[in-house]
Amino acid sequence: MISISMETGQRNIGIYVCTGCGIGDTIDIEKLKNQVTARNISVNFKEHPFFCSKEGCELIHRDIATQQVDHIIIAACSPRVNQDVFNFPDEILEWVNFREQLSWCMKAKDEDTQLLAEDMIRMSIAKVNSISSPQPYIKDNLSSGILVVGGGISGLTSALEAAKAGYTVYLVEKENKLGGWASKWKYLFPEELPFDKPKLTEIIDEKIRKLEKYKNIHIFLESTLESVSGEPGQFTISIRNKQSNKQIVTGAIILAAGWKPYDASKLEEYSFGQSGKIMTQIEFEEILNEEKNNVEIDLKKINNIVFIQCAGSRDEKHLPYCSNTCCPTTLKQAWQLRHMNKDANVYIIYKDLRTPGKTEFFYQELQKDEQIFFTKGDLRQIDTSDKNLSIIVDNTLLGESIKINTDLIVLATGMTPSDSSELNLTYRQGKGLPDLKYGFPDSHFICFPYETRRTGIYSAGCIRAPQTIQMCIEDSTGAALKAIQCIESTKRGESVHPRSGDKSYPVLYLPRCTDCKRCTEECPFGAYDENEKGTPLPNPARCRRCGICMGSCPERIISFEDYSIHSVSSMIKALNIPDVFEEKPRILVFLCENDAYPAFDMAGLKRLGYSPFIRIIPVRCIGSVNQVWLSDALSHGYDGILQIGCKPGEDYQCHFITGSELTKTRGENIQETLRTMMLEPERIRTEFLEITEYERIPDIINDYLQTIEKIGPNPFKGM
């Protein structure tokens, strides 16, 4: 339990300075101890050459037991290592990174290094003095149900996997039967052994059969979503059916609404629509499977057929991306056609024939057929004037342009995602999921593939990215696991992602709110709804605890219990700024914990030295930096402020998606503040750092110090 002395407001702080890993050789520990204990009488200062040893840990545990130390400051290695060793769940724990940020990158036994160490301890004491242990946000009656939207291969897999794990599943499908696109086809291209021929679509029927065995799966056919409201653990969903409306409550949502073929009518350059003999892959699939009787085209009698790959794909005018499935689908269709017509010549014109996964083997198998001709090439024109079509292709592998007379042209059109606004979210930020530029729900495709920008809603299958059946199965299995993780974390009142296990959440002091809506607009995850007046209605379970709302609030009414406007301000003000004549500038660095902080650790590991004049405050996201911290720092006398965030932009690396971007746009307001304080714009600089760019760190810091030297010390110094 955390106790604070009622009389003095003082807390029982234990400072544990490890002297291992070169820390003891870098700074004068005795001097540091005297400095710290002289000002903070109640502080318990201990040193040990090896705190992460069993003996060292026992020392801390003994202090907790005998001296009621409940605010622990570990001044040792980076907080990114030894988290399992220094594990004190009931106490407030603060790390001072003496190893990576001090002993590994600063001059040993130097006056400035010693001052830096002292300041680091001061800041940590200020922090633990101004925070409290967060109490988790847990609501009653949390649901363990999972809503799966879409009954295609992805939806079926997610539903099955979640049901297998014992969770109740509600599966909503728009059409009157399950199975999605794949159930309309006869064959699937092979993604596992044997590769010599396509597979029948049995896999879908098998999944549906299995599904029906589970009593905890509720299927809603011919149903759509009328509205989805609430937050993880308590999504209230209204399902509309022909006959009735039904309300359910689920803990998480998996969106597996699938894909639509690209609108071929836009493909003018492929003469689409000018002849019944030019068709899309989907239309050809229907003829192949004899679903549609086509009098004009008898596949058993045609002599020549041309497949054009990337028709409107990997093309800036249409879809700039590759849809993964069109090439193997063409191979499958070529196989089917050749098996029904032994005389037909098949021509496949591609930009690059792409065979994801193991479909390369199927391609190699098809190459053995001497009547399937493959060539790279650019379509010049399709001539529809004759009874038979003819096509001219440039830049072929044959070294010159070729002309092919053909009976049929099949265009391999790509996939576009289904509209996520069919979710009909009642969120303030819109009905659907925010997307990246191609319309797919925004997610970090390497680090966090399933995460959408709506906590508790996971996209899977082709609505997330164009994928093959096997990829969809893997994808939707993962999404089911993510949904389960969300339900369980929400039950414990913990953040799901990326700050998994974080119990803190933003607390708003609404009486001082001016309804400016900045938090409701800037939250990247739509955690805030609004009432009619514009007052924010927080949904803490949707929150990812980044603090961007805290950074946005001009009234400074949003704070976390262990990360607040006050706590960071106290850290800023905790150190004494040397006066002008000492010629020791002070630069405050706000460092994003996600990528920039590890990059600094790497710089330490690589022994890249930099100036001891910087004072680092780690922040949850660079977007959580409130303007008041900047003005506090400048009025306290810091000569400059560096904000270092993760990479923004198209292929952003910001863990909270818009944090870095917001910092850029907020820059204008900050310049306004600087003007009112009669300060130079260079006093605040923002830098973006990728996790691998640690080698830039000395340059960034030295360059900024030179800039500050040029403009001179902060005029507020010593005031």
Next chain:
Amino acid sequence: MIDIQPDIEFIRQTRKESGIDLSQCMQCGACTSVCDLAEPSLPFPRKEMIWAAWGLRDKLLTDPGIWLCHQCGDCTATCPRGVKPGDVLSAIRKQYYRYYARPRILAKIIQDPHFLPLIILLPILITGLIIYLTGTLSVLEGDVNYSNFFPHIPLNISFISFFMFGLIGIILSIRVFWKRLHEARISAERKQSILKSFFGVLIELLLHKKLRQCKAQKHRYYSHLLVFWGFILLLIVTFFAILSTLFFEYPLPFLNPIKIAGNAGGFALVTGCTIMIVKRVSQRNNYKSSYIDWIFLISMFLLGITGFMVELARFQNWTFAYLLYFIHLILVWMVILYLPYTKFAHFIYRIVALTFTNSYKS
């Protein structure tokens, strides 16, 4: 621009003859990078590989480059996909014997293993009939004298006239091939006179200059040179032998210069053929040999062997000498008279293609 009309039969034949899955070629051009014949504007044999896969028969059958290749095997040794361009080109060359042969039906029969009994039976019957009419088919007593068995005059007349029949076939093939080459030619500009190029080509062939440059299969230069010169010697000897039957006493004595030349030629031929056979068998996994190769090579080899045996039988007065002589005559027929329809025709197409390339700018 190529108007694509694939000849599926051509693809199948090329695949069958070469044993190569043409689609495995990924058009990397490793073959071109090691080929002496490749020029910047002519990625040889990379382009021929895809033409073959696409069944562009007309392109390939009017491509003199196919005949510039002496199948040194450098490309085959370099190919990262094991597609063996050398074997593919060789398979395409075999298609020439079929497409330019006149009448085509003869080529088809001679190149089809199913008809092997027929093509052996045919000379047996015809030669047998002529001998039956002009000489005797029974085994003769006494010293071996082949002219008693098959008198020289009918022998020379009949075989020379058969040869004339073959010659007409050759001339027809050359005519069609030359015409097709002209039709497919892009530039009409002459480099040098056809006659000059022809003699240039002859000299090159006599010295085997190109084949000497091969790295991967050095032995081919020697064995082919032996067979080539052995055969030429025998051809000259035969010519003088025919003359001798008219003006001298025949058979000639053993130490007659013509006889010595004949024996030397026969020895070279048999040695060369033996090397070829041994190499083809030992390298059968790397270089494919087909029926067309074997039927020609083995008949050539047996021709040489039986020639020696016939000679030996005469000195030894073996009783089965006449049977050997008969077999030898059948083999003469198989090699010389079937020439336009067997692999033997390769020298004709090669001379024509080389003469053409040297005469016109590409």
